[in-house]
Amino acid sequence: MRAALSPWEGIRTECRVISALMLRETITRYGRHDVGVLWLLFEPMLFTTGVIALWDLVFPHAPTSIPMVGIAITGYSCILLWRNTVGHSTHSIRPNTALLYHRPVRPIDCLLARVGLEVIGATASFAILTFFFAFIEVIPWPEDLMPVIVGWLLMCWWAMAMAMILCSAAERSEFAGRIWNIVSYLLMPVSGAAYMVYWLPPSYREWALLIPMVHGTELIRLGFFGNTVPTFGNPYYFACSNLVATLLGLAMMRDISSKVQASW
Amino acid sequence: MVAVEDVTKVYPTRDGPHTVLDRVSLSVGFGEKVGILGCNGSGKSTLVRILAGVSQPTSGRVVRRMRMSWPLALGGGVHPSLTGLDNLRFICRIYGIDYRSKLEFVEEFSELGRYLHEPVSTYSAGMVGRLSFAVSMAVEFDCFLIDEVTAVGDARFHEKCRRELFEKRGDRAMIMVSHVGSQIREHCSRACVLLDGRIHAFGDVESAYSFYHGNPV
Numbered sequence: 236m237r238a239a240l241s242p243w244e245g246i247r248t249e250c251r252v253i254s255a256l257m258l259r260e261t262i263t264r265y266g267r268h269d270v271g272v273l274w275l276l277f278e279p280m281l282f283t284t285g286v287i288a289l290w291d292l293v294f295p296h297a298p299t300s301i302p303m304v305g306i307a308i309t310g311y312s313c314i315l316l317w318r319n320t321v322g323h324s325t326h327s328i329r330p331n332t333a334l335l336y337h338r339p340v341r342p343i344d345c346l347l348a349r350v351g352l353e354v355i356g357a358t359a360s361f362a363i364l365t366f367f368f369a370f371i372e373v374i375p376w377p378e379d380l381m382p383v384i385v386g387w388l389l390m391c392w393w394a395m396a397m398a399m400i401l402c403s404a405a406e407r408s409e410f411a412g413r414i415w416n417i418v419s420y421l422l423m424p425v426s427g428a429a430y431m432v433y434w435l436p437p438s439y440r441e442w443a444l445l446i447p448m449v450h451g452t453e454l455i456r457l458g459f460f461g462n463t464v465p466t467f468g469n470p471y472y473f474a475c476s477n478l479v480a481t482l483l484g485l486a487m488m489r490d491i492s493s494k495v496q497a498s499w
Numbered sequence: 500m501v502a503v504e505d506v507t508k509v510y511p512t513r514d515g516p517h518t519v520l521d522r523v524s525l526s527v528g529f530g531e532k533v534g535i536l537g538c539n540g541s542g543k544s545t546l547v548r549i550l551a552g553v554s555q556p557t558s559g560r561v562v563r564r565m566r567m568s569w570p571l572a573l574g575g576g577v578h579p580s581l582t583g584l585d586n587l588r589f590i591c592r593i594y595g596i597d598y599r600s601k602l603e604f605v606e607e608f609s610e611l612g613r614y615l616h617e618p619v620s621t622y623s624a625g626m627v628g629r630l631s632f633a634v635s636m637a638v639e640f641d642c643f644l645i646d647e648v649t650a651v652g653d654a655r656f657h658e659k660c661r662r663e664l665f666e667k668r669g670d671r672a673m674i675m676v677s678h679v680g681s682q683i684r685e686h687c688s689r690a691c692v693l694l695d696g697r698i699h700a701f702g703d704v705e706s707a708y709s710f711y712h713g714n715p716v
Contacts (some may be wrong), residue, residue: 255592
């Protein structure tokens with residue numbers, strides 16, 4: 236509970252606290268050794284590069300005019316974004332209860348700091364890899380950045396909302412905290428990362444389009460490859476799903492915030 | 500001022516709900532020094548947490564119109580895997596202070612020397628206490644919450660803390676919590692006794708003491 240502030244002061248305090256938490260997190264997580272904080276983007280970059288190589292080996296003659304590397308970069312970067320964000324944020328409150336000792340720090344700040352770090356890492360990795368593979372002409376330069384940015388931002392929002400839901404669920408039950416690994420693994424094939432909706436038989440398309448993340452990957456690919464393959468991404472549908480998920484997440488966070496205790 | 504009004508705190512336990520604070524009310528104005536006496540388990544720490552705003556009451560209201568400190572106790576509020584300096588930076592950032600303006604004071608006061616650049620986990624208990632106290636003096640508060648502060652450091656450091664807290668910041672409000680509390684007698688103008696989750700307020704410290712000693716638990 237903070238003293239009543241004007242909205243502007245509130246936002247400034249919030250930004251200050253979250254950035255302080257992010258800086259602290261980079262030191263506790265990566266230390267000041269060797270490349271330190273750069274692991275934040277090296278790790279997803281190495282991961283994505285590995286997957287790109289693998290997919291390219293396994294499907295050298297993908298039945299599409301789009302290079303497999305392009306599918307892999309756009310798809311796997313999205314997977315890493317939501318999988319890492321949620322995975323690293325699920326247990327962001329329990330280990331940080333000592334920080335709640337300081338009244339400006341609230342449980343949701345600990346969560347948002349971790350979400351922020353993962354989003355920065357995943358975004359940097361995606362941008363660098365795209366630039367690199369386009370530069371060496373393995374994939375064409377993205378045709379239109381606008382759908383890419385919209386799709387990616389909606390994807391980040393989705394990751395944040397999921398992180399709030401999973402984090403508060405994990406705070407309530409041990410089971411919920413452990414299930415994310417399994418759920419995220421099962422979500423991977425249906426998330427749109429490894430397929431495009433157009434490749435599906437028409438009767439399956441509407442089912443695929445119920446999954447919010449599919450709209451993200453479709454939008455990003457529209458931006459990357461234009462109309463080489465027709466895409467079906469609907470930003471409004473994705474935004475509405477995100478809004479619902481965010482409201483649910485905020486309500487759940489509010490509920491657990493009154494229960495967690497500062498520790499010392 | 501800071502006030503709690505009809506605050507109740509209930510913790511869930513295996514044997515059902517346990518009421519730690521039962522409709523507790525307390526109000527402390529600017530510059531006032533109030534002691535809270537209570538034996539172990541009387542709900543002192545819970546009340547301190549609620550006053551500090553790091554724990555929410557089950558019911559009742561908290562009004563906070565002063566900048567409240569975090570509870571000053573042995574070694575609280577610092578993070579073991581960060582260095583002393585990183586702890587200072589982190590806390591200054593949270594409270595919106597430029598850490599460089601406080602660095603000299605913290606270096607001098609904590610007497611940590613080159614250990615300021617080592618992780619807190621390598622410190623002795625006394626060093627942690629010194630750092631924690633120095634950092635809390637770096638942030639300006641209107642009201643200090645003092646939880647059994649007697650435990651920090653040796654006699655000389657004790658004297659430094661006393662000067663910093665009770666002389667230089669003698670105009671601030673203070674809420675001191677203790678189960679013995681010769682300090683309460685020394686510094687407070689009035690005191691309350693926590694007994695079985697209920698608060699008993701007294702206008703002067705001596706009446707609080709005689710009540711406290713008349714009700715051994």
